[in-house]
Amino acid sequence: MAVRVDKLERDMTKIVGKDHVFADKATMTVYAQDALFFDIEEHNLPYAVVRPSGAEEVSRILKYANEKLMPVHIHGAASSIAGHARPKTNCILLDLKRMNKVQVFPERGYFEAEAGARVWEVRKVLAQYSAMLPIFVGSEPIATIGGVVSVNTSAHVIDAAFGKPADFVLGLKVVLPTGEVLDTGTQSTRRPAGVELTKLFTGAEGLLGVVTDIRMRLIPLPDVEHIVAYYKTEDDVLDTVKEMYRQRIPAPLFFEFLDRKSAKVGFEAVGLKDLHASVAMMSIHCWSKVGVREKANSFIEFLEGGNPVNVKVVDNEEEWNKIWSSRSEAGNFLNRLGTSWVCEVTPRVDKLKDAYHEAEALISNMESYKSPENYTFGHIGAPTIHAHCFIPTKEISNEVRKAITIEFMEKMEGVNVKYGGCGGEWGLTALRVPFLKKKYGEVYYRLLVNLKKTLDPNNILDRGNLEGWI
Numbered sequence: 001m002a003v004r005v006d007k008l009e010r011d012m013t014k015i016v017g018k019d020h021v022f023a024d025k026a027t028m029t030v031y032a033q034d035a036l037f038f039d040i041e042e043h044n045l046p047y048a049v050v051r052p053s054g055a056e057e058v059s060r061i062l063k064y065a066n067e068k069l070m071p072v073h074i075h076g077a078a079s080s081i082a083g084h085a086r087p088k089t090n091c092i093l094l095d096l097k098r099m100n101k102v103q104v105f106p107e108r109g110y111f112e113a114e115a116g117a118r119v120w121e122v123r124k125v126l127a128q129y130s131a132m133l134p135i136f137v138g139s140e141p142i143a144t145i146g147g148v149v150s151v152n153t154s155a156h157v158i159d160a161a162f163g164k165p166a167d168f169v170l171g172l173k174v175v176l177p178t179g180e181v182l183d184t185g186t187q188s189t190r191r192p193a194g195v196e197l198t199k200l201f202t203g204a205e206g207l208l209g210v211v212t213d214i215r216m217r218l219i220p221l222p223d224v225e226h227i228v229a230y231y232k233t234e235d236d237v238l239d240t241v242k243e244m245y246r247q248r249i250p251a252p253l254f255f256e257f258l259d260r261k262s263a264k265v266g267f268e269a270v271g272l273k274d275l276h277a278s279v280a281m282m283s284i285h286c287w288s289k290v291g292v293r294e295k296a297n298s299f300i301e302f303l304e305g306g307n308p309v310n311v312k313v314v315d316n317e318e319e320w321n322k323i324w325s326s327r328s329e330a331g332n333f334l335n336r337l338g339t340s341w342v343c344e345v346t347p348r349v350d351k352l353k354d355a356y357h358e359a360e361a362l363i364s365n366m367e368s369y370k371s372p373e374n375y376t377f378g379h380i381g382a383p384t385i386h387a388h389c390f391i392p393t394k395e396i397s398n399e400v401r402k403a404i405t406i407e408f409m410e411k412m413e414g415v416n417v418k419y420g421g422c423g424g425e426w427g428l429t430a431l432r433v434p435f436l437k438k439k440y441g442e443v444y445y446r447l448l449v450n451l452k453k454t455l456d457p458n459n460i461l462d463r464g465n466l467e468g469w470i
């Protein structure tokens with residue numbers, strides 16, 4: 001049935017006000033775009049973008065959508081890399097960024113944030129209370145707290161050190177796909193035992209409800225010491241990570257890595273001398289200045305037992321900022337030189353080296369583009385390998401970009417399946433549905449489909465993401 005966009009605009013205006021509804025082609029095109037590196041198509045364009053002010057308006061929009069059987073796509077900042085954020089059908093697109101209030105309650109031990117608050121803003125507010133947000137996505141200036149909680153990613157933070165958002169979220173307000181509003185969890189710092197729905201919605205990737213409000217435990221800001229270690233080969237770094245787990249060395253907050261080629265690009269871009277080495281950088285945390293120094297010293301002792309060329313504590317803030325930027329901006333630096341697409345491989349720790357080299361070999365043997373180069377970096381201590389398929393030009397057709405994305409994703413997921421990995425950061429649906437089925441099997445997938453049907457009988461929310469999209 002044809003959708004009357006003018007009528008939809010009028011109906012949405014009654015709910016959110018005329019300043020918060022858009023339906024012009026230019027705005028729809030911008031909102032349909034996500035971080036994937038091939039173009040959107042006509043069927044990805046929303047009918048209208050609607051910017052609600054809170055749970056009550058979200059609820060009215062979803063009740064309307066159910067009445068009209070119209071899909072609704074939830075939009076945080078659309079920075080998702082695995083295709084979640086790109087609408088798969090024409091739809092109402094819910095932009096949550098008006099919902100951006102952050103309130104800290106130190107006397108209760110938690111803070112509350114509306115879903116559209118940017119991660120960066122949440123961190124700034126928490127810092128005023130000497131509290132930390134244990135989530136460090138590379139997209140922090142744009143990504144929303146609702147987006148990262150809905151994907152349940154901790155990103156740069158090593159799971160073994162701090163856990164994932166699901167370990168810190170005390171409660172949520174969720175608008176179900178049918179429009180009912182649900183409060184989960186607790187206002188106590190003691191999380192409920194037993195069957196508890198907070199965890200169901202944390203990491204639900206927008207399939208089961210719209211998260212509008214998030215309550216998270218306050219974590220005191222730790223003291224931190226930074227370490228950089230240089231290695232002759234990438235294998236030396238991979239062996240070090242394996243040993244860290246085998247010897248049960250407490251995991252640092254961050255343990256990042258650049259292979260030799262990426263280190264050259266990154267170091268030169270930030271004005272550091274290229275040392276022709278593979279670089280590992282760590283941040284050690286502890287809640288006392290003396291304690292953190294001791295922990296850093298014993299971590300250095302552990303590193304020296306491996307095979308580094310050089311290891312040191314970096315006290316100088318300017319130097320650390322440069323070293324850190326060489327890694328955190330590595331993707332951007334690479335994209336200045338050409339075009340790259342990235343994968344996420346999270347193998348079993350004891351298979352890290354095998355998975356790493358298989359990822360490299362896959363890039364050399366790509367069929368959709370002959371002999372691209374490989375640049376690898378990532379949150380190696382987690383472990384996450386972000387291997388990049390790099391082409392030294394920006395002149396690549398849309399068809400080739402799409403073919404590279406699909407081939408690379410499929411082949412990399414084979415490495416994840418082979419070596420016991422999961423969707424450690426980017427989630428498991430949208431482009432990753434074939435992987436989800438391969439990894440967990442049809443019974444698991446059917447369970448998810450049935451769960452979705454129970455909560456979303458008309459398949460309103462993020463339609464297409466669970467069906468899989470390639």
Ligand SMILES: Cc1cc2nc3c(=O)[nH]c(=O)nc-3n(C[C@H](O)[C@H](O)[C@H](O)COP(=O)(O)OP(=O)(O)OC[C@H]3O[C@@H](n4cnc5c(N)ncnc54)[C@H](O)[C@@H]3O)c2cc1C
Pocket residue numbers: 035073074075076077078079080081084085096115116136137138139142143144145146147148149150151153154155156205206207209210211212331425426462465
């Ligand atoms: C340069 C760059 C660096 C990145 N670095 C990292 C990294 O280090 N680690 C990492 O894990 N990821 C990284 N990402 C990916 C991305 O930033 C994260 O996945 C982030 O969690 C997405 O947040 P978002 O607000 O953009 O959500 P979106 O991309 O808008 O949404 C993601 C999914 O969640 C759903 N959703 C969003 N908000 C809600 C809500 N309130 N309720 C229910 N569902 C919702 C959406 O519908 C979608 O399905 C990076 C991306 C870029 C572009």
